[in-house]
């Protein structure tokens with residue numbers, strides 16, 4: 001299981017209309033994959049599909065925070081006997097701000113999209129991914145390696161994704177299914193327009209480089225991979241001290257007053 005040829009394979013990318021998902025779509029199209037792209041914004045999906053022609057691209061406009069959304073995506077993607085070889089669970093968002101100042105529906109939305117839809121889609125698609133000997137790429141985050149004060153729910157969703165992916169990797173390895181948690185650090189995408197620039201940390205990576213690493217790790221059947229040497233070091237160091245120390249350092253770095261002399265936390269303002 002040391003290589004994987006995407007040519008002629010069907011890959012479903014959630015959040016495939018912009019940012020890291022768009023970079024996945026562009027790279028996979030160049031590798032000869034057929035695409036199914038899922039996001040809420042229909043126009044952006046259609047524009048990207050047109051741009052990627054002659055690559056076959058199906059688009060599914062769907063809000064993954066809604067109950068039953070994963071089932072609707074599964075049914076749309078598999079109508080007329082179609083199958084998916086690789087699932088890229090990439091859609092996700094963050095809200096930055098003191099816990100009590102972020103609206104409850106925004107907290108809940110992060111759990112529904114980043115975790116709920118991801119688990120449901122994985123459960124629905126796994127039987128065919130196994131038949132096709134394909135796999136799943138979960139876009140987790142370096143936020144999954146330690147608690148993230150002021151983005152507590154987001155960090156917890158990504159810790160879930162990391163743990164879930166590594167467990168499935170071990171379960172499904174003998175069955176010929178790859179499962180990867182791709183963990184980017186701050187990456188230059190529209191993500192921060194929603195999360196707030198205060199959520200950004202360090203130099204932002206290019207989405208294309210994150211995707212290159214993810215596809216290489218998927219081919220090698222890695223369980224998880226962290227983008228960036230600095231991020232790998234931070235994740236390692238956080239294991240060498242107590243969890244309280246990590247949380248305290250993280251709180252100091254993430255506290256609104258420490259962030260950029262910043263703007264208001266976007267998460268505290270937005271809804272849904």
Ligand SMILES: NC(=O)c1ccc[n+]([C@@H]2O[C@H](COP(=O)([O-])OP(=O)(O)OC[C@H]3O[C@@H](n4cnc5c(N)ncnc54)[C@H](OP(=O)(O)O)[C@@H]3O)[C@@H](O)[C@H]2O)c1
Nearest residue numbers: 015017018019020039040041064092141186187189190191
């Ligand atoms: N950028 C970073 O610094 C960074 C770092 C670590 C991890 N990540 C993770 O990487 C993944 C992609 O992030 P990104 O930076 O590419 O974000 P992005 O630029 O904001 O793109 C997010 C994508 O997800 C879609 N999406 C968002 N909410 C959705 C919903 N409710 N239902 C369906 N689709 C939805 C968006 O399209 P619509 O808005 O049209 O729905 C868009 O296509 C996320 O899981 C994020 O947590 C990002």
